[in-house]
Amino acid sequence: MNDIPRFIRWQTPQGSVAIRSRCTTQEIRTLIFDKQFGTHAHYKSLYTRRDSLEKNAALPDADVTLALTDHNHIIGFGVLAYPEPGERWNRLGPRLMMEVKAIEVSRSWRSAGVARGIIQIMMSQPMIEDKIIYMVGYSWTWDLDGAGQSAQAYRRMLIRLFEPCGFQEYQTNEPNICLKPENIMLGRIGRNVTKEQRDSFKWLRFNLLNT
Amino acid sequence: MRYPKEVVLKEGREAVIRPLQKDDEASLRRFYAGIPEGDRWFMRHDVMDPGVIAKWMDEIDKDKVFSIIALSEERIVGHATLHMRKFGSTRHIGRFRLMVLPEFRYIRLGTWLLLDLIQLAMDKGLSEVRSDFVVGIEEAAIEAAHKFDFFEKAVLKDYVKDQQGNHHDLLIMIKRLHKRWGDY
Numbered sequence: 001m002n003d004i005p006r007f008i009r010w011q012t013p014q015g016s017v018a019i020r021s022r023c024t025t026q027e028i029r030t031l032i033f034d035k036q037f038g039t040h041a042h043y044k045s046l047y048t049r050r051d052s053l054e055k056n057a058a059l060p061d062a063d064v065t066l067a068l069t070d071h072n073h074i075i076g077f078g079v080l081a082y083p084e085p086g087e088r089w090n091r092l093g094p095r096l097m098m099e100v101k102a103i104e105v106s107r108s109w110r111s112a113g114v115a116r117g118i119i120q121i122m123m124s125q126p127m128i129e130d131k132i133i134y135m136v137g138y139s140w141t142w143d144l145d146g147a148g149q150s151a152q153a154y155r156r157m158l159i160r161l162f163e164p165c166g167f168q169e170y171q172t173n174e175p176n177i178c179l180k181p182e183n184i185m186l187g188r189i190g191r192n193v194t195k196e197q198r199d200s201f202k203w204l205r206f207n208l209l210n211t
Numbered sequence: 212m213r214y215p216k217e218v219v220l221k222e223g224r225e226a227v228i229r230p231l232q233k234d235d236e237a238s239l240r241r242f243y244a245g246i247p248e249g250d251r252w253f254m255r256h257d258v259m260d261p262g263v264i265a266k267w268m269d270e271i272d273k274d275k276v277f278s279i280i281a282l283s284e285e286r287i288v289g290h291a292t293l294h295m296r297k298f299g300s301t302r303h304i305g306r307f308r309l310m311v312l313p314e315f316r317y318i319r320l321g322t323w324l325l326l327d328l329i330q331l332a333m334d335k336g337l338s339e340v341r342s343d344f345v346v347g348i349e350e351a352a353i354e355a356a357h358k359f360d361f362f363e364k365a366v367l368k369d370y371v372k373d374q375q376g377n378h379h380d381l382l383i384m385i386k387r388l389h390k391r392w393g394d395y
Contacts, residue, residue, distance in 0.1 A: 206219035
């Protein structure tokens with residue numbers, strides 16, 4: 001993973017932030033994790049401790065992208081990594097599918113376009129074109145109170161967030177996604193993914209892939 | 212909502228879901244001609260009357276009925292509708308109707324159509340959806356509704372009659388559409 005700048009300045013109505021991709025475990029260790037990534041009524045952040053980000057950064061090909069204030073304060077993060085062993089999405093073949101495991105912005109920085117910046121820099125890596133990138137949205141993990149939105153509005157917001165980077169909604173019978181109609185699977189198929197792999201992805205989504 | 216939606220059914224059969232369009236009239240007629248007479252009997256309208264489907268086509272884009280179809284190899288194999296009222300005490304409730312060709316039943320096509328209608332109803336801001344089923348006739352649809360947390364609101368005992376004059380219960384099922392955490 002190289003060639004592409006790891007760092008951009010991102011302008012927001014609340015001021016400029018630095019967005020840094022492919023952060024290493026050592027880099028993350030020097031940063032301050034915003035206290036708002038914690039437990040709230042009806043909502044718990046995906047990662048409440050900095051060392052969770054550090055662990056992800058150490059995984060093969062993983063990309064931990066951070067949004068930072070000038071005081072090295074982490075106010076947003078995105079995590080791209082291979083699915084866990086045993087997950088359905090591993091069955092397509094080694095290192096073909098990667099999951100956007102988390103994308104989260106501290107409550108006080110929401111609606112400032114920070115998440116868009118994180119996704120854009122994450123999806124600008126060359127290896128993305130060799131992969132099927134996916135994200136699953138489960139409504140029970142969404143900060144509906146913090147966002148002041150209904151589940152359906154939050155779902156639409158996710159689509160608007162990911163679509164400009166080439167994601168689209170995919171149907172699947174994966175049981176967790178099917179549990180609630182507002183849950184969603186979004187995917188982005190890289191340019192170098194073969195037709196055979198695309199077809200296999202379709203069968204896999206409906207658990208009909210013969211491996 | 213993004214269409215067309217590609218779904219794979221049990222046994223690997225494929226279908227595409229998309230909204231009904233003005234130029235689907237002839238295909239929709241063929242679809243309903245393929246529905247057994249015994250099933251058509253329980254519909255609210257006589258779909259073999261040419262005026263009925265023509266009226267449905269007129270209602271496209273009028274914001275009162277949303278019609279989606281499932282296609283397999285260019286043929287309509289399922290049709291589902293969400294009916295909404297623009298006024299009055301039940302404007303918060305949508306009503307679903309769903310029909311699937313016999314050879315496409317029990318392979319989850321109805322489930323995918325139902326899921327799509329639920330998402331449509333949520334997008335429209337409805338708080339409940341209702342669907343009525345004839346007990347002993349529409350078992351596949353009742354099974355699909357249960358999967359999506361529809362619950363039995365009422366049973367009208369011996370309310371409808373089949374063509375042979377036998378009575379059947381009419382089951383009214385409701386699903387609440389959750390919006391916020393407090394609703395769960």
